[in-house]
Amino acid sequence: MSETAQAPPMPLVHAVNVTKSFHGTEVLKGIDMDVDRGQVVCLLGPSGSGKTTFLRCINQLETIDGGRIWVDGVLMGYDDRAGRLHRLGDKAIAAQRRDIGMCFQRFNLFPHMTATENVLEAPVQVRGENKAQARKDALELLEQVGLADRCHAYPAQLSGGQQQRVAIARALAMKPKLMLFDEPTSALDPELVGEVLAVMRELADDGMTMIVVTHEMSFAREVADRVVFMDGGVVIEQGPPAVVISDPQHPRTKAFLQRMRHEEAEGHAGSAVEVPADDELTP
Amino acid sequence: MSPSEAPAEAPSAAPDRPGLIDAVPVRHVGRWVAVVVIAVLVAMFAHLLLTNAAFRWTDVTFPAMVQAPVIEGLIRGTIVVTIGSMLLGVALGVVIAIMRLSPNKVLSYTSWVYTWFFRAIPRYVLLFIIGNLAVVLPRIDIGIPFDFIATDLLGLSSSFRLLGFDTQQIGTSIAGGILGLGLSEAAYMAEIARAGILSVDRGQDEAAQALGMSRGKAMRRIVLPQAMRVIVPPTGNEAIAMVKDTSLLIALPLGTELFFQLRAIGSRTFAVFPVAVAATLWYLVLGSVFMAVQYFLEQRFGRGFGATKAPGVQPVVAVGQGGR
């Protein structure tokens, strides 16, 4: 098992036959997924198909029942000692997570800290960085997401879109190799979706490797290198967005995309606002 | 109602549209009757305090409050024991709460048994037991458990003990009081801390762990500071209750305590009531101090939750908009 292609450069994320059950219900039924360095992969699929669970498995917020996940060649959650897996302790798992940033649907900013404090918390507490330097870096990151002027604000004083951008800055502060986004715009008012997608788009342009669970079809179409369509805990179909979104093969993909298009046509304001933001960034 | 400071562009400026409301307020007759009744009662009480000869403010109450043994009892027995037992109670209580929430059954059950035991025992009885603990354990040594087995096996004469205490001496001291009241307090604080920890959204812990924090660090840096918002108000209650419970120290027995000292003066001078008033006044002062401390702690841990204003936020927004 352990000799699974260690020699040729492994993709940054290499997931093989990942299975996961909750109370006897299998939620992930053997997911395979490779994500190369610098790639943006969008995970699509109906609610309950296991997208969130898979993302959480990658950084060990859930333990998997079967299969293996490697990130940057490191087996996640276990130590492989001559073919026998040993579960890693809390500290070792925490160390593995440092290189993986995650953004949540509900932002999960630390409400008792200002925007700056949110961003510098992990560099100082986890990596032991000097506080003054971390503060400088934090301000730079906040500037990068367009929030330099709100650096002293507490999360409760920020709009949803601003909170999510702080959350992105907070994740970036650990200089991750991989960013996971779990429906980062689903909890936002439609007019705030564009500002968050714009930041993510810039991040993709800068070469960040990203796995993005999203229902924003135009983002998937324009930014993703590959879209993966999941349903019922399995990958149904995947490929370049031009192929999967425009010309889906599997009936379930077709049905899902049709539903999404229907919603968009019904005046889903998100896409309407996205357009100017897109223009700004891709002239 | 104060005159409104609505901005000029408010809609009320338009002709033949309803403008500012200047209505006659409702007359609250019942409230005014209540105010008069309260005023009369306060006047009667003040009259009683000032004119009743049994009070003896100047010759017993005030002098008793500042006598040396009373002050010593106040500082050592009441204030130090309150602070010490609350510190012990909070620290141990948080540990017990975390144990209670542990997936490990032994830890969570141990924590439950602790809470069950110490909540059931009256503090007076607990202090009495600690004062008499010497009956079963004349000495308490700190070292390697069951070291006598090893010394017997190896034929050694020395023991592996580092520190020894005379139980009788410890049990009836300030330390015994802090220990007894602190152990009891931990049982209550555990429940308070558990409620506080559970009040913090799970997403907070997950976000912290996703950033690479260990469980312990996520608890210390992210979860507990937020839990404090829920923990502080009932802890203030507990601290004030603890001030009063230090009068139970006599069960140890320990007389270096505010009420015991004042009562001693009372029985010596046959002025029982005036010294009870002296005790009341001191307890009122202590209660006020702890309430002030609680207020500042609430401000401190309410950061980000709207309890304090952060710099860089313009409060103008709420006032200026929609001026009616």
Ligand SMILES: Nc1ncnc2c1ncn2[C@@H]1O[C@H](COP(=O)(O)OP(=O)(O)O)[C@@H](O)[C@H]1O
């Ligand atoms: N912690 C959990 N306990 C039990 N069931 C869960 C848990 N998390 C997710 N599930 C279930 O797993 C399935 C997949 O959930 P999820 O990964 O959140 O899907 P998606 O993100 O695609 O909407 C759902 O049926 C959900 O109810």
Ligand SMILES: [Mg+2]
């Ligand atoms: Mg989800």
